Amino acid sequence: MPTETLQIPTEDGRADAFAAFPAGGERHPGVLLYMDAFGVRPVLREMAQELAEHGYYVLVPNLFYRHGPAPVIELPEHIGEEARPAVFAQLMPLIEAHTAERALRDADAYLRFLGSRPEVSAGPVAVIGYCMGAVLAMRTAAAHPDQVAAVAGFHPAPLVTDAPDSPHRLVSQLTAQVHLGLAENDRSTEAISEFNQALDAAGVSYTSEIYPGTVHGFTMSDTDAFNPSALQHHWDRLLPLLDLALTNS
Secondary structure (H helix, E strand, O other): OOEEEEEEEEEEEEEEEEEEEEOOOOOEEEEEEEOOOOOOOHHHHHHHHHHHHHOEEEEEOOOOHHHHOOHHHHOOEOOOOOHHHHHHHHHHHHHOOHHHHHHHHHHHHHHHHHOOOEOOOOOOEEEEOOOHHHHHHHHHHHOOOOOEEEEEEOOOOOOOOOOOOOOOHHHHOOEEEEEEEEOOOOOOOHHHHHHHHHHHEEEEEOOEOOOOOOOOOOOOEEOOOOOOHHHHHHHHHHHHHHHHHHHHH
């Protein structure tokens, strides 16, 4: 499985990124994978490689590139509960600095970069994300309805807020097919219902599912939240979505 480390030109500099794609020199549909708050690290590289094995070019940018290349902060090999307070004390300023405006500028650059790669086939792409990345995936898909045919978010950060640009207020711009995989403790019943109602009102084709027996972060094998059966369930939902939206099979 070929992989490479890349530099993506953006309005604010150059974002370092990881890419994985099938061998053989053929072109494949592009997938933009947005990291969770812990950043680009071995577990995300492994997930990108696993997804690439199914016939996709997977691009994983370091969203915190303005603060340095990944890993932007030093992470323990396993992010246990005892490590989280110190880790998040370092991460929160980076998360708060990554405003919606910055995220959208970067999304433009990431999609342009995907479209320029000789390994990526012409046509629509998918955007997927985890935790904060799920919110960014929704924003990207709403801002680029002509390019994004599938969007998936897993254990998402809040999708319903009081902000004027809350993700639930943007779904009328979506043309992508959507899957949301939520943990049991992710969001209130009211927030989930409000987001689903917004999708219904916009006529979006979507599935929204609470994965049983899960807590926030369930896909990440380097955390205490990891749930192997839920990770497999995530693949069982994600792969058919991408297949339908990107390969029409």
